[in-house]
Structures are given as structure tokens and as C-alpha cells.
């Protein structure tokens with residue numbers, strides 16, 4: 001019997017090594033769901049298509065492999081848009097398959113028709129409308145290739161229903177994608193690399209500023225070798241956390257708006273800034289003209305558009321972080337001949353130590369006082385000894401998770417940095433747990449964000465996924481409230497969300513476990529109980545101080561060294 | 567500064583909106599844009615006239631290159647090249663003015679392509695300046711309508727080996 005488009009598509013997915021699809025059915029994809037009935041590939045049935053995309057995204061961030069989503073046309077497709085934009089901003093490889101109305105009806109305002117290729121053009125790395133079933137194997141091959149190579153990103157493939165149900169006489173699965181117009185550069189220019197190494201060795205106040213590109217390139221080992229060999233103080237962006245060990249003596253903490261005093265001062269005073277897979281985001285640079293004002297800047301990035309977009313750099317190197325760092329390491333002389341460099345940078349290391357001693361990250365937990373959110377995170381770190389995959393929602397919870405948990409390994413800190421999507425963290429935790437069923441996966445949440453995709457509790461229960469959700473419940477849209485406190489005269493306009501469900505009962509209603517701690521003394525017990533559960537999700541409702549703020553804070557548009565401190 | 571950029575793209579569904587969407591989404595401006603197939607029907611050429619400082623133009627070039635559908639980007643600025651536009655100008659032509667209009671057409675090596683009792687339609691190709699000049703000269707007679715294409719460009723061949 002001849003195979004139809006749906007069967008061919010599943011063949012293609014298997015050839016790409018896809019082991020799980022996150023999806024939600026509907027009319028336009030019925031032919032495909034009919035094939036999935038025989039379970040050729042695992043399918044996780046979500047409760048909202050946005051959840052499916054964030055799950056696939058969490059899966060991709062945790063594993064480094066592309067996440068796959070399947071939804072129907074029209075509303076199914078439009079529900080994926082926030083998830084796709086989230087992945088696009090953080091360069092996460094996804095392949096999103098959307099159903100479409102039959103080819104003959106396209107453009108007719110047919111039932112459940114939406115021009116999803118048009119809608120997602122600016123938030124995908126590339127997208128396709130499949131018009132002929134014979135093109136399907138090639139397009140799927142290209143979609144995975146584009147999503148995972150160069151600067152990764154989401155690719156959407158829109159497939160009309162008749163393409164899924166028609167059976168071609170012959171078709172062929174290509175072995176490779178051939179795209180004349182798409183050839184990412186992996187190897188850095190040797191001359192630039194040499195120039196960069198010479199410049200670094202001539203500096204007195206060097207700092208490494210590492211970003212998400214280190215994680216995406218799987219280059220954490222190379223970065224560690226590079227920084228330790230030259231004894232380089234190293235800071236990371238939010239996206240770079242875990243790309244350099246969080247407990248390493250050379251680690252300065254995160255930089256930027258909520259970065260550490262040490263990291264922000266070091267970058268401001270540096271004479272040599274080595275940007276590695278980072279994109280000079282405005283949350284990182286603060287006032288752009290005063291960012292790293294004394295530094296010559298080396299920038300390694302695989303995407304030429306990231307280079308000199310916001311900040312003019314002196315030594316650009318277009319290439320893959322891993323490949324380029326390996327080449328740089330080869331040029332670094334033996335330890336013995338580095339003594340001059342060591343001597344020249346000794347004063348700098350002493351200065352950094354002094355900054356570290358004056359203002360470290362801190363908060364005050366009184367034993368009978370209000371429960372502090374930072375304390376909850378420290379206890380989670382203590383209880384897991386850092387052996388966990390942590391996802392976050394957006395807001396204060398996200399910043400405290402970045403500051404008070406230490407990430408020693410890449411792909412263990414999963415957060416929506418670029419788009420800042422509330423509702424990301426919980427489904428992303430589910431995706432990470434699907435990828436690593438036996439790892440501890442903790443979703444650090446705000447009460448506001450958690451409610452944006454809370455329906456996925458049913459998904460986690462259905463597949464017995466023991467994700468641990470720690471809600472830092474301040475009954476506020478905390479980060480927005482903090483801005484209102486600082487910059488709008490404490491006029492707390494529409495940021496109180498105290499009308500909310502009882503999260504313990506809500507968890508129970510879904511068949512999950514609900515736990516609560518309101519006092520510091522109750523925290524460890526709740527965490528211990530939660531960590532012991534291995535067959536269903538757990539929601540921990542931590543009733544924290546509603547007026548706690550995230551420090552340090554660089555007010556938007558200010559230079560990095562103008563921090564508000566505790 | 568003004569730049570004329572030639573972009574080779576794969577000739578596929580939606581490619582024009584990928585390019586125009588890139589410009590509008592990133593706040594780059596387009597003064598004109600022309601598209602047509604090349605010798606190879608799978609490839610089209612777009613010629614885009616845009617404006618921006620060096621930093622903006624650098625981003626435009628890089629962002630265009632980054633699109634999966636874009637094969638090659640070439641900025642003609644600062645090199646010897648030929649630019650052409652085409653215009654159709656419908657100008658009022660009373661009996662008294664006809665001779666003078668025809669002499670302008672002649673001087674500019676333009677063509678009258680349609681004649682009515684009250685008007686001439688003139689076809690003219692040339693660079694922007696030339697078209698601007700003939701339009702100015704026709705203006706006193708009364709221009710009824712004018713249609714212009716965007717600009718196309720080609721590098722000059724080297725003069726010696």
C-alpha cells in the first residue's frame with residue numbers, strides 16, 4: 001500500500017531521531033493523529049498549545065536536541081505564537097508542525113484557517129508551507145537542519161490536510177539538507193583569533209563576559225579551560241548561567257540589571273572584555289555609551305548580526321564558541337611563560353576581591369520574621385546540593401533563582417530571558433522532566449506567572465511527571481510592583497493578585513500534591529517531602545514577604561556601576 | 567547615506583514579505599524595491615534603495631544575509647555601477663506646446679508612447695537625475711500623471727584587463 005503524507009512525515013521524524021512530540025489534536029491534523037494512534041513516537045498530550053511549545057522548548061534546553069510540537073490549524077497554530085517567539089529570542093531549536101486547511105481552500109477564510117506562516121515569519125528562524133506531499137521529506141530535513149545549526153532557532157512547517165492524506169507514487173528521504181543560501185560559519189578567522197589572544201595577554205584588567213552561546217555551543221568545558229588557564233575573572237549573562245561553574249573561584253556572578261556588584265564593577269573597570277556567545281542585551285549593558293568604557297572588546301559569536309549591533313567591538317570573531325575557544329587555547333603559551341601576564345593582572349584580582357568583600361548578594365531572614373523568598377531558594381539549593389534542573393517563571397522569582405542557586409553545569413538553568421514570558425517555567429519544567437525522568441526538576445515560580453499555564457498540571461499528572469513547583473507566593477506581580485515602588489511613588493496600580501486559588505487545594509484537585517510553608521521553620525520539611533515524591537507533580541506554596549525587592553538593581557538606562565544596593 | 571543594494575533570493579512563495587518584513591520589523595526604510603527573475607528562474611533579484619548611517623547599513627546587510635532565502639547581498643555604494651529607473655509621464659500637450667515637448671523628448675532620448683488630442687505619454691529611462699530633469703521641464707505644461715519604477719543597478723565591467 002502507498003504511504004500517505006502523514007506516514008511519510010512520521011518516517012521523517014523518526015529519521016531525525018525524534019523520540020517525543022508535544023501536541024494537541026484538531027481537524028486539520030487528524031490524518032497525522034491517526035498514524036500516532038499506533039504509537040510509533042511518544043506523544044505528550046498538553047492542555048494548551050502554548051504549553052506544548054514551552055515543553056518542547058524546556059526539552060530542547062535541557063538536552064540540546066530540538067523540541068518538536070504538533071498542533072492543528074487556526075487557533076491551534078495561533079496559540080503557539082508566544083512559545084515560538086520565546087524560543088526565537090533565546091535561540092532555542094524547535095520544529096513546530098502546524099496543520100493547515102486543504103490547499104484548495106487556502107485564502108478562502110476557510111474554517112480554522114490562519115496564515116500562520118505569515119504570522120510567524122518574524123519570530124521563526126525560517127518557516128515553510130508544504131504545497132506538495134513530494135516536498136515533505138526534504139522540507140522536514142531542512143527544518144531540522146536549520147533549527148539546530150548555526151545560531152539555533154524555531155522553524156515552523158505548515159502542512160495542509162490534503163498533503164497529509166494524499167499518497168504520492170514515489171518519494172525520497174534525502175540524507176542531507178542542501179541549502180546554497182544557508183551556510184553558517186563555525187571556524188573563526190585565524191588572524192582574528194591570534195589578534196585576540198595577543199590582546200588578552202597584553203591586558204591588565206581582563207574579564208570574560210559569557211552568554212547563552214556557550215551553552216548552545218556545548219562549550220562549557222572549553223570556557224572553563226580557557227578562563228582557568230589564563231586565570232580570567234568570568235561573569236555570565238542570565239542565559240549563560242551554568243556555562244561556567246557557579247561555585248568556581250573565578251566566577252563573579254551574573255552581570256547586568258540585577259547582576260552582582262562585583263560583576264558590574266569589573267565590567268565597568270575592565271581594560272579587556274571578552275564577550276563569548278553573548279549579545280549585549282540592554283538588560284546587560286545598561287546605558288550603552290557607558291558600558292565597559294575603558295575596555296577593548298573581543299566578541300566571539302556565530303551570528304554576524306550580533307556583532308557591533310549595540311556596542312562597537314574591536315576584535316570580532318565570527319564562529320562557533322567551542323571551535324573558536326579550542327583554537328584560542330592552542331595559542332595560549334605554557335604556564336611558565338605566562339608569569340608576566342600573571343604579574344600584570346595581580347592588582348586586578350586583588351581589586352575584584354575587595355569588591356566581592358564589600359557588597360555580596362544578601363538578604364536578612366529573621367527566624368520569627370516573614371519568610372524571605374531568597375531563603376527558600378537557598379534551602380532548595382542546600383537540599384539538592386545543586387543536583388537539579390531549575391526552570392523559572394519571569395519576574396522576581398527568576399532573578400532570585402539566578403542569584404541564590406548555584407549552577408555548576410550547563411543546561412541546568414532554564415529561563416525565558418529575551419522575551420521574558422510569564423507562564424514559561426512550569427511547562428518548561430515538564431519538558432525537562434520528560435527528557436530526564438529521573439532527575440530532580442524544580443520550577444521556581446511566581447504566583448502570577450504560574451497561573452498563566454497552570455492547566456498543564458493535568459499533563460504532568462497524566463504522565464506521572466514529578467516536577468517540583470516552588471511558588472514564591474507574594475500575592476503580587478512582584479517585579480512590576482518593585483518598579484512601581486522605586487519609580488512610580490509606590491502607586492501599586494493593578495499589581496495585587498491576592499485573589500487567587502488555594503494552590504494546595506488546586507494541586508490536589510488536579511491529582512497532584514500540594515504543600516505549604518508560611519514560616520522559615522517550615523521550609524526544609526516541605527522541601528524534603530516534595531523531593532521524596534516520584535510519581536506525580538508537587539506544588540509548594542511558599543507564602544513569602546510581599547514587599548521583598550531584588551537587589552542590586554541598575555535602574556533602566558543607567559550605567560552599570562550606578563546600582564541600587566541593599 | 568543612500569545605498570543601492572542588490573539581493574539574490576530563492577524564488578519561492580513569500581520571499582518578498584520576508585524581505586519587506588525584515589525592513590519594517592527592524593525599522594529600516596525602503597525608498598524603492600524592484601523584483602524580477604534572473605536568468606535562473608529559481609533565483610530572483612531584488613534591488614533595494616535604502617538610507618541609513620554606517621551602523622544601520624551594516625545591520626541591513628547582515629540581517630539580509632541571515633535570511634535563509636537570501637543567497638547573496640551586494641551593496642553598490644562606492645563602486646562603479648549603472649543605475650536605471652523607468653518613468654511614464656502623461657503631460658498635457660496643447661497644439662501650441664507640442665513642438666516644444668517633442669524637442670524635450672528628443673534631447674533626453676525619451677519616447678512618446680501614447681498620443682491623445684490633449685496629451686502625450688512619454689517613456690523615459692535613466693538615472694534619477696535625468697528623470698527628475700525631464701519631469702521638471704514638463705511641469706510647466708501640466709503633468710497629469712506620473713508612474714515610476716524603482717531603481718535597478720549593475721556593476722560596470724572593468725575597463726582594462
Ligand SMILES: Cc1cc2nc3c(=O)[nH]c(=O)nc-3n(C[C@H](O)[C@H](O)[C@H](O)COP(=O)(O)OP(=O)(O)OC[C@H]3O[C@@H](n4cnc5c(N)ncnc54)[C@H](O)[C@@H]3O)c2cc1C
Nearest residue numbers: 211212213217237238239256257258279302321417418420
Ligand atoms: C525580568 C528580567 C530581568 C533580566 N535581568 C537580566 C540581568 O540582570 N542580567 C542578564 O544578563 N540578563 C537579564 N535578563 C535577560 C536578558 O533579557 C537577555 O535575555 C540576556 O541578557 C541575553 O543573554 P545573552 O547575551 O547570553 O544572549 P542569548 O540570548 O543567550 O544569545 C546567545 C548569543 O550567542 C550566539 N550564539 C548562539 N550559538 C552560538 C554558537 N554555537 N557559537 C557562538 N555564538 C553562538 C547568538 O548568536 C547570540 O548572540 C533579564 C530578563 C528578564 C525577563
Ligand SMILES: Cc1ncc(C[n+]2csc(CCOP(=O)(O)OP(=O)(O)O)c2C)c(N)n1
Nearest residue numbers: 395396397420422446447448449477478479
Ligand atoms: C506574559 C507576560 N505578561 C506580562 C509580563 C510583565 N511582567 C514581568 S514580571 C511580572 C510580574 C510577575 O509576577 P509573578 O509571576 O507573581 O512573579 P514575581 O515577580 O512576583 O516573582 C509581569 C506582569 C510578562 N513578563 N509576561
